[in-house]
Amino acid sequence: MRTLFLLLLASPMLLACRDAAPDSTKTSAGSAEPPTTTPRATPEAPAEPPTKAAEPAPSATPALPTPGTKEPGDTAPEAFEGTAAAVEKKIPEVLTVELRSVRAGRHAGFDRTVFEFSGRALPGYRVEYIDKPVRRCGTGDPVTVAGDGWLRVRMSPARAHNEAGLSTLSPVEQRPKLPVLLELTPTCDFEGELTWVLGVGSPNRYRVLELRDPPRIVIDVKHGRAP
Numbered sequence: 001m002r003t004l005f006l007l008l009l010a011s012p013m014l015l016a017c018r019d020a021a022p023d024s025t026k027t028s029a030g031s032a033e034p035p036t037t038t039p040r041a042t043p044e045a046p047a048e049p050p051t052k053a054a055e056p057a058p059s060a061t062p063a064l065p066t067p068g069t070k071e072p073g074d075t076a077p078e079a080f081e082g083t084a085a086a087v088e089k090k091i092p093e094v095l096t097v098e099l100r101s102v103r104a105g106r107h108a109g110f111d112r113t114v115f116e117f118s119g120r121a122l123p124g125y126r127v128e129y130i131d132k133p134v135r136r137c138g139t140g141d142p143v144t145v146a147g148d149g150w151l152r153v154r155m156s157p158a159r160a161h162n163e164a165g166l167s168t169l170s171p172v173e174q175r176p177k178l179p180v181l182l183e184l185t186p187t188c189d190f191e192g193e194l195t196w197v198l199g200v201g202s203p204n205r206y207r208v209l210e211l212r213d214p215p216r217i218v219i220d221v222k223h224g225r226a227p
Helices: 002-020 024-031
Strands: 087-089 097-107 110-117 124-130 149-156 181-190 193-200 206-211 216-222
Touching: 097 181, 110 149, 110 181, 110 193, 124 206, 149 216, 193 216
Parallel strands: none
Antiparallel strands: 087 124, 097 110, 110 216, 124 149, 149 193, 181 193, 206 216
């Protein structure tokens, strides 16, 4: 009986102790915090070097004239007497030829101008020194041409454009800076008449050559004046 009394007396105390004891399982679970994740630093892209301003391209220096090469088919001697009078050749106006190239070059003792045509035929021509003012055909407007002599080369039937009106001529160096030949100037391309004027340092003697394959009219102006 005494033993039962002691057990009844001790039961509330044991229950109180059990309730007061910390629940280690609950505390651990409740107090656990999620692991802290440190964000990974994103590597920065390397800085690009400053863009260097584009440097202007060096200006092209005009090439100095070089001695002209002999034209294909040219068998004429380098030395010649020449003339200061008009030189003319007429042909029937059957076919109008097209001019495709005008070029100039320095040779031993003379400066050369070449008028090259398409096809196989040459036009007629008249070459002669003229007085100023040099004028354009059609309008009659004066044209300034360098030099103290003006050698007009009139070719017919010829033109420097096609049926559509587009130029058939490749680019021309109109100021070749040669010893006597100073400027090449077109003054007419109208109704089958094609005219260029050669501005020369002085009205020296000249000659006219005809070359084939391709067809060409060649004008050689001597460097020195005849005594």
